[in-house]
Amino acid sequence: MRPDDVDVLVVGGGPVGLTVAGDMARSGRSVTLVERRPRSSFSRPAVATQARTLELLDSRGLADALLETGDPMPAVTLFRDARLELSRLRSRYPFVLITSQTDVDRVLGRYAFEHGATILNRAEVIAAEQDDEGVTATVRPTDGGEARTVRARYLVAADGAHSTIRDVLGVGFPGRSVLSSLVLADVKLTDGPTGTGLVLGSAPDCFGFLVPYGRWDDEGAWFRASTWDRNRQLPDSAPVARDEIASVLIRAMKRDVGLVDVGWRSRFHCDERQVDAYRVGRVFFAGDAAHVCSPMGGQGMNTGIQDAANLSWKLDAVLGGAEDEVLDSYHDERYPVGKSALRRSGVMMRGVTLEPRLARVARDLIASRLLGLRRVSDLLAGNFAGTEIRYARRRGQHPLVGTRATEVPLVGKRLTEVQRRPGFVLIRPRNSGPVAAAEVVRVERTDDGPALLVRPDGYIAWAGTPTDGGWVEELRWWTGVRAAVVPR
Known part of the structure; x- marks a missing residue:
């Protein structure tokens, strides 16, 4: 076996790729992860870690470390007085954890490193070919150094919405752009919402979404803001002005929230896309390389980590002698989940951007009444948090098959x-x-x-x-x- 031969090559060093790399290394498999950026340069937009993701992190001994970095929010305030309660989730984590995705990366990066995964930063895959026995990838340093060949039994493409592996293999990414000129920014507010969890405000021509993080001081508190202005549609490359953010937040929240500082900021467009097959031979797509959706609902990163948790143990099983069809179950189980996440976030996004006044009034009334019904509210909260995900069972199997066992009470440890x-x-x-x-x-x-x-x-x-x-x-x-x- 050559030095560069591995069981699994992971492309992409975000939370999805790091989860796969850590899991494979923990199981004793040889794994190399390739990431084109240096770790210190990562700037990650996600701020919400859902209950099901925290459960998966806990099964790797990582949840407590992540909890120390953020704040639990027991509810999401939607249209007017419509409030999605998470406090009744059947989970050890009845909340959404507000913490930077950089912290998620850091925790998972340490997990992968400590279990022995080889991590190549400042490197990229520029070519990949597969055959019946494995995948041969050409890896080149981003500084233009000498390329080398890595031979792997399997390759996991976790390299994001603009996946190089999709392009190299000619895999389509069907879907469409659904919203342009969205702005993400870290903002400090003197009069931001308090004690209400995640808050969404909207008007016919704009919306603003505020996620609190950090602590209040004499000058206010920091929030992650997502804003959109129907009348200010600019290309992704256009700079984001402070006044633009302030104007949208005032109109969306129906008051001046006291913007005093703006840190990191970015403009982007929102796509709804999903690959037709999560498995192409010995290559697997996970996270944003497999599906992208509206940021509404905080589904992207969480769905991706859950993709990784589903795939990694199956790779380990087949490497250990299980039948190849076990790997087919990755697409069978996760494709519907990804499709559902696109649909959920899309419905929320389209509801937020409604323009006619009567449609908005009806939206507010329906959302308030539905979320006022405990059974409906709890089901929606479970879908939002990932705790209600279930996989299809085969004919004749027990009704519990495909549901999560996390809350089964055990003697001794959970x-x-x-x-x-x-x-x-x-x-x-x-x-x-x-x-x-x-x-x-x-x-x-x-x-x-x-x-x-x-x-x-x-x-x-x-x-x-x-x-x-x-x-x-x-x-x-x-x-x-x-x-x-x-x-x-």
């Missing part, structure tokens, strides 16, 4: 702590006899539910009684390993 050791987990019924099986971690639940076989990403693969052998066959299908079981 499931996300148990899962810090990679692999499947067998949850035994309460007061049932132990099952000896070297291939899985065994734990006992404290409620009256059935036995569960839980995948490494926290979703249920099988449910039933541990003595019927069904979980053994399910484990074999996913991993290629038939458990040696000795009932006691």
Whole structure:
């Protein structure tokens, strides 16, 4: 095996690529990550980490470190008095965590590095070809140094909306631009919203979205602002003026929020796009390389990290001897989730930008009444946070298959702590006899539910009684390993 031969080559060093690289290294696979920028130069727009993403980070021992960097927000204020409550989420994290994506990158970067992933910054993939055995990529330093060849069993393209790997392989990115001249900026306000979580304000000709982060001092507090002005449509390259931001915030929030300073700022356009196939041979697309959507709802980064968590354990399983069709389930499971995220954020974006007065009045009334219904509000909150995601089950499987097991109460540690050791987990019924099986971690639940076989990403693969052998066959299908079981 040559020095540059690896199990997995990851292209893109954002949170999606770092999650894959860290997971593969944690599982003992050789992995190289290529990122064209130096780590210190990253400027990341996302500020919202959702509950399901925090659960996945907790299963890697990372959630507590990220929680220290931000503030939990238990609600999102939408149109007028319509408020999306997150405090009732069935999760250890009943909130959205407001923290810079730079902090997410830092936590995941340390995870990948400490587990032994090779990270090449200031490098880019300029060519890639695949065959039946693997992918051959040409990697070149961005300073123009000598290129080298990396041979990998699989390649994960996590290189963003303008993916080089998509271009190199000729993979289309169907969709369209839906909103132009959006502005993101860090703003300091003397009279910004307090105690209301994330706040959206809109008028017929503009909207403003404020996400608080940092602490208040004598001069105010910092917010991440997203603004849009129907009458000021400029190319992405146009500079963002302070007065432009101030004007939109005053009109959208219906008052002067006291803009005193503007830090980082950027103008961009919003696309809704998704690749037709998340898998192309031995190449997999994840995160923004697979799907991009409106920033409304904070779905992009979170959906991408969840893509990575779904893919990485399947790569490990197939590298360990599982059938190749296990990798097909990545597209089968994550494509619908990506499509749903596009639809969710798109509906919110189109609702915010409504212009006719009667349509806006109707929007406010409908949103307020719907979110006033607890059952509807809780379902929408779960979709927003990712905790209601479920994957399709095969005919005849238990209704719990495809749902997440994170909140199943266990004797001793919680499931996300148990899962810090990679692999499947067998949850035994309460007061049932132990099952000896070297291939899985065994734990006992404290409620009256059935036995569960839980995948490494926290979703249920099988449910039933541990003595019927069904979980053994399910484990074999996913991993290629038939458990040696000795009932006691």
